Amino acid sequence: MIAAAVDKADDAFLRSATLIDALARTSVLLPDLLGQDGERKYLVLVQNNAEWRSLGGISGSAILLRTEDGAVSLGDTESATALSRDTPEPIMDLPEQITSIYGTRPARYFHNLTEIPDFSVDGSIAKEFYAKKTGVSVDGVIAVDPVLLSYVLAATGPVNLPDGERLTSSNATTLLMRDVYERYPDPVQQDAFFAAATGATFQALLDGRGSAAGLISALSRAGDEHRLLIWSARADEQSVLAGTSIAGPLPTSDGRTTRFGVYLNDGAGSKMSYFVSPRTSLTWDSCPSASGDENRVLRLHLDLVSTAPADAATSLPLYITGNGAYGTAPGTAKVVANFYLPQGFNLTSAESTNGASFESASYDRRTVLTVGVDVAPQQSIGIDIVVQGASMAPDAEAFVTPTADPDLDPIVRAPCRGVAGASLR
CATH class of the missing domain: 2.60.40 (Immunoglobulin-like)
Structure with a gap:
């Protein structure tokens, strides 16, 4: 009994240490990520676990997030369908070890970015995709999913969507991964709904709703479950993230x-x-x-x-x-x-x-x-x-x-x- 309790505590300490390490590394980068030396642009990938990809689900939409002098704002939203349109050839060459397993799909369809279970590779593909389709070069890529949004909503409280729907921690996953398809048969409407839900949740986060402890707990849990992934286009920053759960490594x-x-x-x-x-x-x-x-x-x-x-x-x-x-x-x-x-x-x-x-x-x-x-x-x-x-x-x-x-x-x-x-x- 005592040995089992010690083993259980040991596991808990190790898991806590891993999370603390990831958060500590992220905190080191935070001033730069928030644009202390000028504007930064990040691409937020919204994965949809209703259609699996290796790291979660299809990248259904992408939201541009801007930071400067500590201020954070949400910009344009693009659907994966729009970003994938008119891409008969891969937007970049992939090594043979990737194509032997996944073909060229991750570099031809934005939906398939996270089919490769290595976010350091996926982030660079997403950056290239977005730059070629929009002309905007981003400084990094962040991936989230509806379950992460539900964790954040548990801390911030519910948010209201443009159509009058109230998004809560308890209905977020079902609403975003099942009910939306029954309400909106048109994929364009679905994409708009996803973007609105993600944007509203992020805005609540940016507005400082909820306790800091609650938000840290939500993001920590998401990071531990590989639902929050971050890649930086800057080699020095990526080296700090490398090895943590939020870097999405193999x-x-x-x-x-x-x-x-x-x-x-x-x-x-x-x-x-x-x-x-x-x-x-x-x-x-x-x-x-x-x-x-x-x-x-x-x-x-x-x-x-x-x-x-x-x-x-x-x-x-x-x-x-x-x-x-x-x-x-x-x-x-x-x-x-x-x-x-x-x-x-x-x-x-x-x-x-x-x-x-x-x-x-x-x-x-x-x-x-x-x-x-x-x-x-x-x-x-x-x-x-x-x-x-x-x-x-x-x-x-x-x-x-x-x-x-x-x-x-x-x-x-x-x-x-x-x-x-x-x-x-």
Whole structure:
């Protein structure tokens, strides 16, 4: 009992230390970020987790944020559709290790920026995209999602939207990732609604509504869950951010923790990701021995569970189901999963309950497995990945794509201190 309590406290302290480090690094940059030496421009990407991309969801819209002498203001809003228009060729060349997994999509469609699970790459693509489409060069890129907005609204209180809707911490995720498609079948109206909701929430934040402690807590939680990402176009500032959770890095193993990456993407042009729950667990087969010379086995299990109604094909709006536009039956979610294996570990086996085959590639010295599965309404598809390697790390983690569900922690942890495994359901 005492040992378990000590382990739990130790984990809490480590997580707190990580957040404090990220906030401390950001505070060092804050005067420059707020334009103490002249105007700064930042691009705010609003991800929509109803249509998964590796780091959260499609970048549905982009808002220009300006800072100067500590004053912050919101500028023009552009939809991803407008920014992607007339882009038959990639706006920049991508290295082969990226195109072998994701093709050129992230550099041809603004929606797909965060398909690459490395925000230092995504930020530079977003900057180039925006400059070529608008002529405006930004100093950095910030990514947020509706769940983050709900955390902020819990601190600031509700905000009013132009159409009279009241956006609150309790209705933000459902309203922005499901209800909007029932109310507004026109994507232009949807984009306008998203922009208005994000703008109103940011304005409440900029107006200083709510307590400082509440806002710090909201942003800290979002940063810990990888829902708040920041990239700076200035190398010296990016070096300060590097290694923190808000920099959106690839999972990197160290002497204490072995890390997986589990990144999910919608493959049907639908919003059915809203109805899929990725239930992930990790299990060590053994704890490290005193000699540390044996290969240890780490197992990752992923259940993709659809909560969509059985009659989703007809009961949900066509814009949510995708209407079969890319060959997937309406109401079915097509999930393309990329598994980034821990460095130093070799693949033992990879299986899915529906018999889907896996493809293998390499990214930044990591083996990447890719599999596509169709998840019908009320169906569950299981995926098992087993790896083996020499490691003295007592703990394991998996970074999982943040979803629309704030109760589903995107960081899954498994300690190996006399505990068989850990999971999140």
